[in-house]
Amino acid sequence: MSLFRKKSVEHMLAASAQNAGLKKALGALDLTFLGVGAIIGTGIFVLTGTGAVQAGPALMISFLIAAIACGFAALAYAEFASTIPVAGSIYTYSYATLGELAAWIIGWDLMLEYGLATSAVSVGWSGYLQSLLSGFGVSLPMALTAAPRAIPGHATLFNLPAFLVMMAITTLLSLGVRESARINNIMVAIKVTVVLLVIAVGVFHVNPANWHPFMPNGWSGVFGAAAVMFFAFIGFDSVSSAAEEVKNPKRDLPIGIIASLGVCAVLYVAVAAVVTGIVPSAKFMGISHPVSYALQLAGQNWVAGFIDLGAVLGMLTVILVMAYGQTRVIFAMSRDGLLPAKLSKVHPRFATPFFTTWLVGIFFGLIGALVPLNVLAELINIGTLAAFSMVSIAVLVLRKTHPELPRAFRCPGVPVVPVLAVASCLFLMFNLQGITWAAFVIWLAIGMVIYFGYSRRHSKLAK
Numbered sequence: 001m002s003l004f005r006k007k008s009v010e011h012m013l014a015a016s017a018q019n020a021g022l023k024k025a026l027g028a029l030d031l032t033f034l035g036v037g038a039i040i041g042t043g044i045f046v047l048t049g050t051g052a053v054q055a056g057p058a059l060m061i062s063f064l065i066a067a068i069a070c071g072f073a074a075l076a077y078a079e080f081a082s083t084i085p086v087a088g089s090i091y092t093y094s095y096a097t098l099g100e101l102a103a104w105i106i107g108w109d110l111m112l113e114y115g116l117a118t119s120a121v122s123v124g125w126s127g128y129l130q131s132l133l134s135g136f137g138v139s140l141p142m143a144l145t146a147a148p149r150a151i152p153g154h155a156t157l158f159n160l161p162a163f164l165v166m167m168a169i170t171t172l173l174s175l176g177v178r179e180s181a182r183i184n185n186i187m188v189a190i191k192v193t194v195v196l197l198v199i200a201v202g203v204f205h206v207n208p209a210n211w212h213p214f215m216p217n218g219w220s221g222v223f224g225a226a227a228v229m230f231f232a233f234i235g236f237d238s239v240s241s242a243a244e245e246v247k248n249p250k251r252d253l254p255i256g257i258i259a260s261l262g263v264c265a266v267l268y269v270a271v272a273a274v275v276t277g278i279v280p281s282a283k284f285m286g287i288s289h290p291v292s293y294a295l296q297l298a299g300q301n302w303v304a305g306f307i308d309l310g311a312v313l314g315m316l317t318v319i320l321v322m323a324y325g326q327t328r329v330i331f332a333m334s335r336d337g338l339l340p341a342k343l344s345k346v347h348p349r350f351a352t353p354f355f356t357t358w359l360v361g362i363f364f365g366l367i368g369a370l371v372p373l374n375v376l377a378e379l380i381n382i383g384t385l386a387a388f389s390m391v392s393i394a395v396l397v398l399r400k401t402h403p404e405l406p407r408a409f410r411c412p413g414v415p416v417v418p419v420l421a422v423a424s425c426l427f428l429m430f431n432l433q434g435i436t437w438a439a440f441v442i443w444l445a446i447g448m449v450i451y452f453g454y455s456r457r458h459s460k461l462a463k
Helices: 009-019 028-039 047-083 090-097 100-134 160-175 177-205 218-233 236-245 249-278 290-297 301-335 354-370 373-401 416-429 434-458
Strands: none
Touching: 009 090, 028 177, 028 236, 028 249, 028 301, 047 090, 047 218, 047 236, 047 249, 047 290, 047 373, 047 416, 090 100, 090 301, 090 373, 100 160, 100 301, 100 354, 100 373, 100 434, 160 301, 160 354, 177 249, 177 290, 177 301, 218 249, 218 373, 218 416, 236 249, 236 301, 236 373, 249 290, 290 301, 301 354, 373 416, 373 434
């Protein structure tokens, strides 16, 4: 039964208030920008082309399906974040409701999700940066432009731009959350402006004939694209990781989570409608910068240049927020004794988990430099879908076990909405490839070895 021991919610709140050492510096607007910063990135600037090839113009529906699945989970996240505003996101919520083993599994899962997300986006960022530099006649040696075997027919060894951007973001995060949030807000404002520019200019070049056939690969293509486009919405959950650094978490966390997801869903569907209306969807095959490509074919090269610049700046915020979320999950797991104590040590000057930030930054920076993007994207999706399913189940459990807890935000339609969230996530998981499932199972198996070999004996709850 020790595998199912649970942390007291009251004790968690008290311990967080007394011992965190993290600075409360974020408000509702910061959190919304944090969420938008995490969501708008590689999903819209890079994977839109992949989705258009798979779903055709029905990519708009794929985005909606992915957004609805995320929306159900977002409501569950909002209730938890306002009720238990403690660092660690769904890991912490699971510890209070489903027990230690479930919390470990989901924490281990989140480490994979956030870490590989930073790696994947750094690869996408590298591609757009190289595209931007090529416009000025600047190019890197081929060996340093991509991971090994990432470009067929070319001898590539190491993605240097991807690694360097990870080191730059790690430096920023290690210096303080307030400074990181300020820079994030500026870059988010720039990339949202770029997305609005795409819609405003592109809509005048849409040819409705390009939307026919609307669903060239049938519903299987739409659902398959939705499972991949789910990657485009990953990020709103990282808002809850900031719980202990929010001034008024009970009010601000639900606002940040729901507002960021809603804004991005509207922008994504609009961009999908525009780019598939400008370019026949089959032409996006092999295109790594589909949004700027569509504007180039429309004869709007000046807008395409702005898109490349916006993508370069915009993806920086995704790396920043995902890396931030990962370090806070590891911080919470270490504080509970499930990982070594050094990982939850807070720097006396910067008030950040300094060592942890650099450890994961270097590790996942190397993964981004050495592993191709297409391998990374689906692995992230399956981990996130599992996490979203877990938080939806945990909401039902917490309603049953702690009905008296004050909830600043209540997930509507319980139990229907959480059940729909689980069903939606499982449906998308089953539309992922078999090799993705195999890699996910291997990652979980490694986690089980660590849990039974170290974490279970060092758990502070056990002591």
